[in-house]
Each structure stands twice: as C-alpha cells, then as structure tokens.
Amino acid sequence: MSEREIFDEASRALDGYRAAIEGVESEVRGLIQSRGGRWAIDEAADCGDESVHINAGGEAFVVPRRYFRSLKGTLAAEIFYKCIVGRWHDALLRDSDGRTFLDLHPPAVEIFINELVRQRWHHCKGSQHVAPTITEAPQLDVPKQHEDDPSVVFVFKLPMQPIALDAPVRDDDGSMVVMDVAQESDAAAERAPSALSDALERLAGFQRRLEALTERLEHLRETTKRRVAVMSPFLKRKDDGQGEEVVSVRVLGRRVSTRPSTLQRMGKESTIYNRFCR
Structure with a gap:
C-alpha cells in the first residue's frame, strides 16, 4: 500500500x-x-424529607425516601431512592392516586418495610440526622420468624437484587x-x-x-x-411497547390490586382472571 x-x-x-x-x-x-426511562438524568444526592407513596397489591404504604439509601446498588434503591429526576420515575406503573404500584403480597411488603425502618434506625442510632454509612454490600435479611414464608422470602429477594450501573x-x-x-x-x-x-x-x-x-x-x-x-415488573410499559394499568376489585370490603400481565399469566380460564377482567 x-x-x-x-x-x-x-x-x-x-x-x-x-x-x-x-x-x-x-x-x-x-x-x-423504549420502556419509558430517561436517557439524560440528574443524579440527586439528597432527597430531603420527601416520602415514597407505595401501593402494594391494593394496600398503601408511605416510607421516607432516604430510608432506601442504605440499599444503594439494589433494585429497591433504583426504584425508590432516586428523586423525581431519577431515570425511571416517569416509567413506573402507578395507581390512580399516583402511588408507585408493586404487584406483591401486601403483608410481605409490610414486613420488608418494617425491617428497612429497623435497619435505618439501627444505623442512625445516636443521631437522627446522620445517614447510614455504606461500607459494604447492602443487606436486608428475612426475619427468622418468616423464613419459611415463601411470599416474604420472595419480597425480600426481589428488591435486593443488585443492579450494575x-x-x-x-x-x-x-x-x-x-x-x-x-x-x-x-x-x-x-x-x-x-x-x-x-x-x-x-x-x-x-x-x-x-x-x-x-x-x-x-x-x-x-x-x-x-x-x-430487572425493572420490568415495575414499569408501566411492557417490552412490546403496550402500556398497563392497575386493576382492582374488592374482596370482603378490602381492595385487591394487580396488573393485567399478571392475570394473563394465570390464564383466561382462571378464577382470578375472571374475577378481575369479567
């Protein structure tokens, strides 16, 4: 050449x-x-006293957003710790009141939140204004009395999945x-x-x-x-581009909520599918 x-x-x-x-x-x-996330984001370091409003299977929970800081690097922190400028804020499935919807067993979610609060106050003991110091991989263990409950084990395992960014x-x-x-x-x-x-x-x-x-x-x-x-179960837009919404029914006076894709996996002939969709 x-x-x-x-x-x-x-x-x-x-x-x-x-x-x-x-x-x-x-x-x-x-x-x-394609899933509704933001490409350009502003990584907010401090969410102040803002709270996260959650609808888990039809039941409402309110958790200070900063509590999720100790879970940094996990799915839970990816969903809940970032402020409104977070990558997935606009992509999350929400109910009619704007609460982030989790298609999970409410009592199990309550146990998870209680354990998160307990961990938060354990790390912050001695000062209510000092955030927990993250020196190792975040960990939130299933309480011993619930180790044989598969719904609780699942709810602890799912949000604690690591997300490599x-x-x-x-x-x-x-x-x-x-x-x-x-x-x-x-x-x-x-x-x-x-x-x-x-x-x-x-x-x-x-x-x-x-x-x-x-x-x-x-x-x-x-x-x-x-x-x-990993984020897919919590996003309002499915991988085929179709949107989803929260569907609810009342059972013995108690609201039970889920999402259509969950019902479809159960089959159109299932009792639960017919209860929600027909």
Whole structure:
C-alpha cells in the first residue's frame, strides 16, 4: 500500500470505530427509552424529607425516601431512592392516586418495610440526622420468624437484587491509560526522537485505550439489558411497547390490586382472571 492508502485506511478505521460507538449508544438509549426511562438524568444526592407513596397489591404504604439509601446498588434503591429526576420515575406503573404500584403480597411488603425502618434506625442510632454509612454490600435479611414464608422470602429477594450501573474500572483502564499515554509522550520528548516517533508512541497509547473502552462499552450494554429486565415488573410499559394499568376489585370490603400481565399469566380460564377482567 502507498503512503496515501495507508492513511486513508487508518481514517476509515477511525470513522468505523466512531460509528460503532454511536451504535452502542443508540442501542443503550433505545433500551431505556423504549420502556419509558430517561436517557439524560440528574443524579440527586439528597432527597430531603420527601416520602415514597407505595401501593402494594391494593394496600398503601408511605416510607421516607432516604430510608432506601442504605440499599444503594439494589433494585429497591433504583426504584425508590432516586428523586423525581431519577431515570425511571416517569416509567413506573402507578395507581390512580399516583402511588408507585408493586404487584406483591401486601403483608410481605409490610414486613420488608418494617425491617428497612429497623435497619435505618439501627444505623442512625445516636443521631437522627446522620445517614447510614455504606461500607459494604447492602443487606436486608428475612426475619427468622418468616423464613419459611415463601411470599416474604420472595419480597425480600426481589428488591435486593443488585443492579450494575457502571463498568468496573481496571488498573489499565480510564485515567490510568491516559497517564500511560502522557508518560510515553514525555519519555519520547526526552529522548528527542523524530516527530513521527512521537506520533507513533501516542497512537500506540490511544490504541490501548480504545481496546479498554471497547470492553467498557460492551459491559455497559450488558448491564443496561440486565437493569431493564430487572425493572420490568415495575414499569408501566411492557417490552412490546403496550402500556398497563392497575386493576382492582374488592374482596370482603378490602381492595385487591394487580396488573393485567399478571392475570394473563394465570390464564383466561382462571378464577382470578375472571374475577378481575369479567
């Protein structure tokens, strides 16, 4: 290949890489927006005294939003800790009163909330104004007296699922790679080689950085797929693009609520489906 052909080929490769990056961004953006989530979000650090209003299977609960801070990195925190600027705030299924709807067994949800409150006050003991310090993976265990109740075990397991939001940064990744490139450039300058040698040194460094960033982009795509899948039971828009609503009936004077997709999984001939839908 001639000199001109080599440079043209390098430029096309660079254009191809840029297009691939844009393709991954478009895919990740589409995964989030297709389910009603926000692409651009403002990560709020403090929700103040705001409360979360929850409808669990027809029963209402109110929990201070800050209580979910200790569960950071879990599904529960992804849904409830972020303020109104959170990624999924507008995408969550809500009842007619605007409460976040959870298609879960109400008594089990009450046990979960009580345990969350107990944990909160345990961490904050000694000061009502100090938020719990998160030094390890969040944990909220099923109370011993409920360990044999499958509905309680399920309600504890579901919201405590971890959600990986960012790719892990390795030693040879991110800023470390930038430092490597700078160090190589400095060393090249000290040796006073030709301008071409300097450029090739920098090019080699950027190549390593691109390889590391390629892995991070792949990780981001996979974790976004997981995050959307884990959030699905709580979103108002299904994966086929159709919206859902909360449906309710009264049983012995008590409101019982669910969502149509749950009823459909039970089958149109089931007694529960007919009670809600016919």
